[in-house]
Amino acid sequence: MTHDHDLELRPTAAQITAALNPPPGRNGGDLVVETLAGLGATTVFGLPGQHALGMFDALRRSDLRYIGLRVENNAGFAADAYGRITGEAAPLLLSTGPGALTSLAALQEARAASAPVLAISSQIPTAGLGGGRHGYLHELPDQSASFRGVVKSVHTVRTQSQIPSAIAEAWKSALTAPHGPVWVEIPQDVLLAETLLPVVTAVDATPEDLVPRPELTAVAADLLSRAARPAIIAGGGVVRADASKKLRQLAEKLQAPVVTTPGGKGAFPWNHPLSLQSWLEDRHTTDFLEDADVLLVVGSGLGELSSNYHTFAPRGRVIQIEADLGKLESNHPALGIHADAWHAVQALSETVTERTDPTAQKRVRDVLEKVRERIAGQELTLEQGVLESVRRALPADSPSFWDMTILAYWAWSAFDAKGPNHLHSAQGAGGLGYGFPAALGAAAADPTRPVLAVSGDGGALYSIAELATARQYDLNVTWLIVDDGGYGILREYMTDAFGEATATELTRPDYVALAESFGVRGVRTTPEALESDLAKALGEPGPSVVVLPAVLRMFAATHLG
DSSP, rough: OOOHHHHHHSSHHHHHHHSSSSSSSSSSSHHHHHHHHTOOEEEEEOOOOGHHHHHHHHHHTSSSSSOOOSSHHHHHHHHHHHHHHHHSEEEEEEETHHHHTTHHHHHHHHHTTTTTTTEEEESOOOOGOOSSOOOOTOOOOTTTTTHHSSSSEEEEOSGGHHHHHHHHHHHHHHHHOOOEEEEEEEEEEHHHOOSSOOOOOOOOOOOOOOOHHHHHHHHHHHHHHOOOSSSEEEEEHHHHHTTTTHHHHHHHTTTOEEEEEEETTTTOOTTTTBBOOTTSSSSSHHHHHHHHEEEEEESOOOOOOGTTTTTOOOOEEEEEEEHHHHHHSSSOOOOEEEEEEEHHHHHHHHSOOOOOOHHHHHHHHHHHHHHHHHTTTTTTTTHHHHHHOOOHSSSSTEEEEOOOOHHEEEEEHHOOOSSSSEEETTTTOOOOHHHHHHHOOOOOOOSOOEEEEEEEEETTTTTTTHHHHHHHTTEEEEEEEEEEEEEHHHHHHHHHHHSSSOOOOOOOOOHHHHHTTTOEEEEOTTTTTTHHHHHHHHHSSSSSEEEEEEEOOOOOOOOOO
């Protein structure tokens, strides 16, 4: 008896001939790059190192485009952004020990933000593995253990025949919801040894769909249909699942107000009559959500930022749709639905009963007016004006990448992203240095539109080396640096808490002159000229730097009592 799949697996004569006569001069590194190409990768990021040279030598025999950054952590941020923009797993090639470990903060951000990154690292030679102290350069007792608590999955290779399957398994893991970074490590001798294995041509690593259980969506649909005051919190899972249109349909059918989290920016139209925008760090919004009799949380774990610093205490029934099992009901009891946002929202849209609520839009307007009045009473016109200038200068379809800086904290609440997958920040793990290298990765993913990076002067110093990368690859990124002479938000925190700031003031370079020394255009601007200077920089091809000397303040917190 012959099955259809038997015919599919039967190689052609040409495939047999090619397999029996592989081209000479290939090594284990070729198996790596051939597998990546077979999976559909087109661009890889990274830095070469002694133990990883087999992979990097193989790149010149492949069609893969290589973007080399100057610091491994920055290469990780670039791969993270490439994955967020394309939805593909971005390969990140690293060397052993120090090179690998330097990427840890970037991989933590990718894990927290569910960004697909395929990190492939070299290892010391096979003979040195096993925990002994052999004295190899870059040696760690157990390198994979350093990553096991950070990445989504770890895949260890010990022979050349394991390379294609290990990378394919890691690729599938990275792209199965929830997306995330994965780790593959391959010993130096395995990468360098000549291989007689045939060229890797076809690799199947289709990610698995994470669909909701129908009995759970049936209960959720019933609760939402009968609710008197439903509301929706839309998180980053909506953006990653490309579920924004489905969410809008559901919200309109239910007449349910929607607020987006920092990770979910753009998941719901900013000026929609049901949009509460992103003012989660405001007690008026918190009170409104607590008053909902049924609260639908989609693609959010309701963590610190999304719960107004854990002061949010819902009184109604909570329904939580979340792809990350560890986040399901981790902060609040709920009807927990473990699923990808697209599939779950689609199921709800098909089964809820349409509601009418003539008060919903007015209640939304009332909350937003209260928020506006609160902010207006704090004399923050400089901060609001700067943010508005950035919004007007940035093309509506351009993505922006924000470092951990005061202007970014404003953007989480007050910036209209103009669409899903347009605004990204390091709010997942909260490390400095994300904005500029991430923007470089986004520009590599899509060179047809300008990309904006926003940093403070403290975060900018983490990424200065990547001006060389921006120039080398002529990446279309404009970097806005808000220079306030130190770690501005920490200065505020310490002054508020202790009456005086310590270790927050910085000696910094002339950023314009520094940019020009790399061959990158630089301009020093003012709050009044920011819009025109930034628009001009974004409108010109290639990298540029705009420096804004300004001391910005945060709006007053509402979670402190």
